[in-house]
Amino acid sequence: MLGSMHGKHRFGLDYTPLFRFLLSKVGQDWDSVYSEAVARLDKDEPIFRLVALHTEDRKAYVRTGESSYFSGLYVDDDNLLVLVDPDLTVEKMKPWCPCCTHTFNGMRFTQSYEWPVSSSP
Numbered sequence: 284m285l286g287s288m289h290g291k292h293r294f295g296l297d298y299t300p301l302f303r304f305l306l307s308k309v310g311q312d313w314d315s316v317y318s319e320a321v322a323r324l325d326k327d328e329p330i331f332r333l334v335a336l337h338t339e340d341r342k343a344y345v346r347t348g349e350s351s352y353f354s355g356l357y358v359d360d361d362n363l364l365v366l367v368d369p370d371l372t373v374e375k376m377k378p379w380c381p382c383c384t385h386t387f388n389g390m391r392f393t394q395s396y397e398w399p400v401s402s403s404p
């Protein structure tokens with residue numbers, strides 16, 4: 284019965300497929316990207332977890348889960364979907380704890396956790 288809840292053309296509660304979809308549309312016309320994305324959602328709110336509507340909301344990366352991150356996006360003056368920080372790659376991301384598998388845009392972090400060095404004995 285579980286299968287019936289997950290139509291193959293709709294995104295489930297895990298928005299990873301939506302975020303991957305948005306990333307795959309970087310550089311394309313926002314209106315068509317938005318209408319294609321929202322057609323698979325009940326509400327458009329999850330889209331704006333990644334896509335910043337206001338300049339002050341733009342983030343280089345967005346935490347989307349316990350230890351998963353995606354690139355922040357916004358819509359530029361030409362109405363194209365673009366990356367907030369095109370130079371940010373998974374190689375530059377630092378894990379913030381030693382126990383979890385951190386991912387950026389679905390790729391595992393390449394840096395390992397740096398244990399804090401205590402200066403006092």
Ligand SMILES: [Zn+2]
Binds near residue numbers: 381383
């Ligand atoms: Zn952890």
